[in-house]
Amino acid sequence: MGASQTNWSFTRPERLPLPQPFEEALPFWESLKRNELRVQKCQECAELSHPPKAMCASCHSFKMGWELMSGRGTVFSYIVTRQPIHPALVSHTPFATVQVQLEEGPIVVSNVLDVAPDEIRIGLSVRATFEPANDDVTLLYFVRA
Numbered sequence: 001m002g003a004s005q006t007n008w009s010f011t012r013p014e015r016l017p018l019p020q021p022f023e024e025a026l027p028f029w030e031s032l033k034r035n036e037l038r039v040q041k042c043q044e045c046a047e048l049s050h051p052p053k054a055m056c057a058s059c060h061s062f063k064m065g066w067e068l069m070s071g072r073g074t075v076f077s078y079i080v081t082r083q084p085i086h087p088a089l090v091s092h093t094p095f096a097t098v099q100v101q102l103e104e105g106p107i108v109v110s111n112v113l114d115v116a117p118d119e120i121r122i123g124l125s126v127r128a129t130f131e132p133a134n135d136d137v138t139l140l141y142f143v144r145a
């Protein structure tokens with residue numbers, strides 16, 4: 001950060017396969033298309049959780065709703081990939097995959113668009129941003145807050 005900031009920006013390789021949402025996760029993906037970040041909230045015990053699942057891990061209820069998040073969070077952990085793990089990534093390494101802990105508690109996996117892989121730090125403040133990949137899929141990313 002500070003003087004070491006660069007104009008680096010993450011770009012998603014066009015040929016990289018898109019997520020294939022499963023049934024319980026469809027509301028999450030639909031919310032991203034509206035530029036909203038929602039995670040599941042158990043209607044019995046109020047536990048927030050991500051990724052989506054059919055049953056609450058805390059109380060085993062199947063009554064799962066969806067709660068709007070602020071989009072603000074901090075980098076909880078990250079890993080920098082230096083070897084292309086898919087042919088589409090050959091000219092896209094290194095890149096950082098981050099776990100962002102939302103201020104409401106849940107952790108989501110994403111990328112930070114405007115921070116170079118070697119400048120990502122645990123605790124970095126970030127906010128959600130939404131990037132349509134096509135008409136059906138919008139992807140969740142983060143930028144420096």
Ligand SMILES: [Zn+2]
Pocket residue numbers: 042043044045046047056057058059060061
């Ligand atoms: Zn519960």
